[in-house]
Amino acid sequence: MPELRKDPIIGRWVIISTERGKRPTDFASVPAARSSDFCPFCVGNETKTPPEVYALRDQGTRPDTPGWKVRVVSNKFPALQIEGDLNRQGEGIYDKMNGIGAHEVIIETPDHDKTLSDLDEDTVAQVLSTWKERILDLKKDKRFKYIVVFKNHGEAAGASLEHSHTQLVAMPIVPKRVVEEIEGARKYYDFKERCIYCDIVSQELSDDVRVVSSNENFLAIEPFAARFPFETWILPKTHKAAFQDIEKNEIHHLARILKEILMKINAALNSPPYNFILHTLPLQGDNRNWYHWHLEIMPKLTKVAGFEWGSGFYINPTAPEDAARYLREIQVTTLKR
């Protein structure tokens, strides 16, 4: 059973997940290059993954067989385990609980050679709808307080399988970064009676120096205090606290801007590894007025060094205004062929 442990000083929870099987000696040698001969996410290999929990499929096809467009399965090496209770307990000054949670993989396409930005807009929209459906389903489990949806693209960004996929982790705590965002946003709301993210959207549209793209419902910007070169955020233009409240026509606009941004980043930076993370409302508690969901995209271009780790103080060698201008000027077409 994985264990959740809390740092007694700053309150950050970590997952100690020894089931993932890294014993001390496993680190001593360089990991072997991964074979691309066999891919459990490819069509025809459906029985090589845990059973599917959700799929968008052709009519009449059965689960765990070909005929799917988007397919969701449990992670074969889950960081958290679905069965059991939390069993919170102390150990002297320390706090821990069982590592209960869900860890799923959203396989975005049957085609091994396509990345998310290669998919047409309708297919990207299907992937985003799948995120929504999985959140709505997992939200029913009252043990969970937060669901994080994220993507590691490319080996340097932590992807362990090449075939394009998003991951989802439902967990019994709200992660520290989200708690900080909520506390910061609440302080601002107490002072101004406005959502800080709404004010950011408004100032960015008016300044127009960090905007990368904008459509009917969404804005893509390089944030003012970007930690990384070409860090890009996508936000709903009007106040929306929880991702899963997104409506059908909004999903299409989100698919369009996400594909556009990924294509621009690929064109500008030679298809770099990247991560993105959905920041959305915790499942419990009343933070709807001040929290505002958004997607943070981080191309992995620089090595994060000790200074950054140790201090939480980042050095970014590219001004967000320069990155925004550069990305804005790149022309891409997201239209369907």
Added chain:
Amino acid sequence: MPELRKDPIIGRWVIISTERGKRPTDFASVPAARSSDFCPFCVGNETKTPPEVYALRDQGTRPDTPGWKVRVVSNKFPALQIEGDLNRQGEGIYDKMNGIGAHEVIIETPDHDKTLSDLDEDTVAQVLSTWKERILDLKKDKRFKYIVVFKNHGEAAGASLEHSHTQLVAMPIVPKRVVEEIEGARKYYDFKERCIYCDIVSQELSDDVRVVSSNENFLAIEPFAARFPFETWILPKTHKAAFQDIEKNEIHHLARILKEILMKINAALNSPPYNFILHTLPLQGDNRNWYHWHLEIMPKLTKVAGFEWGSGFYINPTAPEDAARYLREIQVTTLKR
């Protein structure tokens, strides 16, 4: 002039340091392999660095010439700039100030081929004394609120020059991580009237399952909620808030345990890249009763992926107890030859 910018939501400051010269197009190609032909930190190349600000030298030798044992120079590509005033200002909802600070390099040995753990204990002690001297000197500049001392060892850990060195950055803000530690430690102190780090030292000595090594003044442990496999902390056994208050005999004990831990990590993990960061008392303010300096050492063994970045929620595949047992059992000798 570099710029310090504050994230309006969570209050984290970042350095936008465009002088370091990464324009968007610089990321498009893979960086060239670094030549080891020329090293500005080697003996004889003293004029190829900025002038030395401090050195331990043989009697009668002049600055910026050979004859040094440890040498401190300004970073040739500083993240912060020493001249100027802070000029705090707003920009709509955003906050920024000039990137004022000092960025120094402590060259630990004239020998290009030695790493910190190869140096004998007396030389490691000289390096640590140099940290202390530089902190005491920079502390006089009232613009600075914090000094971070850190090491990036190995290219994968962000080192841009191979020759063994530590870096020091004096800055006009206290980094977010340290603020969090101080706030957490103060809450504990308010509740218990004891330093939380002192309680950690006491519990770890009594549990004796996460201790890697211990000597007269210092304790090395794998922390209970370690973020990374083999993350190791070194703490003074009795309450000490500020690193620069360290006394001469304590420096020798610190040198011994630091060398020992690095040797153990090298033996266990095939000399991995690593980072370490000194966490010490901010230069201003009254936090002496609850803060306790320590050194955090993080071997770079796993890729930190999107999940970690986005959530501040880490997955560690090695239990600290296992790592501690493994490191404890490795025999190394730190004795002088």
